[in-house]
Amino acid sequence: MQKPSLNKKVCLITSGHLSSDPRLCKEALTLSQKGFDVHIIFVQNLEYLAGADQAILSNNPTWTSDKLKYPKRNVNTLIFRKIPAAISKFLSILSFNQTIFRLSAVLIKNQNFYWQVSKAIKAKADLYIGHDLGALPVIVAASKKNGATSIFDAEDFHRYEVTDEEDSKEFKITRYIEDKYILKVNLLTAASPLIAAQYAKLYNTNVTSILNVFPQVTIKEKNETEKGLKLFWFSQSIGPGRGLENIILAINKLKDSVVSITILGDLAKPDQVYFNSFFSKNNIDTAQIHFEKPILSDKLIDFTSKFDIGLATEIGIPKNRDICLTNKIFTYIQAGIAVFASDTLAQQELMDSLQNVGVVYKKDDIDDISSKLTRYLLNRNILKEHQHNALKAGRETFNWEIESKKFLSVIEQALSLR
Template identity: 35%
Template sequence: MQATFHIVLVTSGQPALNPRLVKEADALTTSGYKVTVIYQYWNAWGTEIDQQILPVKKWNAIRIGGTPETHKALYWITRVRHKAVKILIKLVGFKYWLAERSLSRCTFLLLKDALRQRADLYIAHNLAALPVAVIAAKKNKAKCGFDAEDFHRNEITNNPYHMDVRLKTFLEEKYIPKTDYLTASSPAIAALYQQLFPSKKAVTVLNAFPVVKEVSLPAVKAAEPLKLFWFSQTIGLNRGLQDVLSALKFLEDKQIELHLLGFIDKETRKQLDIIIQELQFANKPNIVFHQPINPDKIPLFAAQFDVGLALEPGFSLNNNVALSNKIFTYLQAGLTVVASDTTAQKQFINKNPALGFCYEKGNGQQLTAILKRLINEPGLLLQTKQEAFKAARNDLNWETESLKFLKVVEETIAI
């Protein structure tokens, strides 16, 4: 019966940049639904990874809005229009659909294609896609859902007068009440949206990953450097990297490698070098940079390391309550998790103390103490790595979380 249902997932990003969307599309397809993903070009390296991902998927992917390489005229027209909208919104406010247009280069092209897709359910995978899913569902007499991977109104700042906060608050309050379901990627995000929209039942679906069978149970290793790992789509300096650099300074006499995976621009690399210089290392720290790879391959890549770092500084309410996919990647890889004590991460470590350690965000000395202990107690390091590996195969995985998501979808379509 499910094969008769058509579900459309919408994002203003790309599949390679939204692993959660890909996991949901895969889960829906495996369950027998017809699935279409509508997306737009975001960047070149994401496109390269999309070219690896999409050909093997059983769902249909539609890219709209052109790229710098294909349909160039459309791409540049939409860029110019988007810049104009962002200027106009500062002058006249959120009327004339400027709010909806301001978050995405291709809002109305996404909507145009979504309307063409006669679906039973439309799922928005970021805030820019939310108006698209709601309007398409209304026009096509279907249902719609919103997956809140972040607490959007406070992604950048907590200042209620900031334009980004005002804009996203306006869109959330206009469209979330019109959705048929609401999921969130952490208990803390779900709680915040539940408080804002009490008529909605915000369901937590953790940002976990499928079990990676190629990763083996961590075993005792010969004496070698402690290998730290951190990754993101983009390497930036607002993600807590200063904490680990400070710890490396305190641990100069120890053999430690820091591996960073993600795209880094020249300016960020320059700023990172300045921070390292200011710390006045006697010997330059052993930092290895890795280019972005297919998200599906990150757990296996990460398995060569010892410690997975989740260093969020809590610079905004969202950054404080988000439970990033980093932690679940580290678990699949069998790494000891070392996390800053943001609300979401502290809750997770308190609930799963065998998997790793928490330190006070911004406190390099506390982080140093944890890393030093792992160096001095190899048995503890091995134990936490093995516990992480086991937890990822028992219940902290997408196989478990996808059942929650599919139940929400089934109940929504059945209404």
């Protein structure tokens, strides 16, 4: 691979927060380390993430950025938050009309589309990279205007990201945007082999799979003699339908054992009410259930290494959740803890390829979950073996140092097309 040309400018775009897209941040850091000028366009609409965004920018002073910051809840919020959201909702209601549907689909997915396009064009980049469906039309418009090239990074299989109902408005809008814009970008990447295969089949094009792994960190081998199990799960937000309920029910069956679960992420008030109701309805002993607030991504692997087992609890619905590989499963591997993964297509395929880094469980079978946790409780040697193998796989195979080579190869290929 040729060395990247200095002073080439790459613009990375997300329709959300910078800190909520660690994949974008890894790519931006790799690009700046290789001598590229990096510009990032993002939106701040959640107050609790604004500080994390600023910490990332402060740690990378060579990056330039444009951010649309929603004001705190006051009279200005009506302009920045309520009116665009109301327009988006109104367009969604009217989208039964085909003409309005075509005109409004992009705004329904990205109410800040015009602002982002304006900033992207002014950035005058050589290459634009979009990191979510809302950013896809933005990179197409900006690259066309500036005679640049573009890459769309499919972090999910978007048309089945929210629902499997093909007659739903959500599915139709997403499919329309994908069909209209995906073939207008120069190259496609995806966050899992199965997502890549789906897009390759749909559009008869090559798609490069780049896994959601993190840079290597120094993690010591575990050498503990505790009898219980410390389970861990994380996400940006905590809510229902993420597979946690069956894990908690299974843990509750193991009443004579010390099994704790730590759940890290933002817990909104409605979700807190939901879980409290769930605990009460099912007579859950909450003494060993701990909720933690989100932490910065560069602290995550070290924090994760303190636990015994990482939970990859995808429920396989909608279809995207069956074929995605989230950064959870790779975080557990790199942190050197055993992986406890539900039997989705993607996770089963990954775990079969690795062998002995953890256990695959039947996602809808509480007895299967509790029996496999019991196996770990009764045999610490198996747990230690899985932890050792996970740490080895993280050091040798599943890390950003390896995946970034594929990423840089795609970057060079895209720039050569200009």
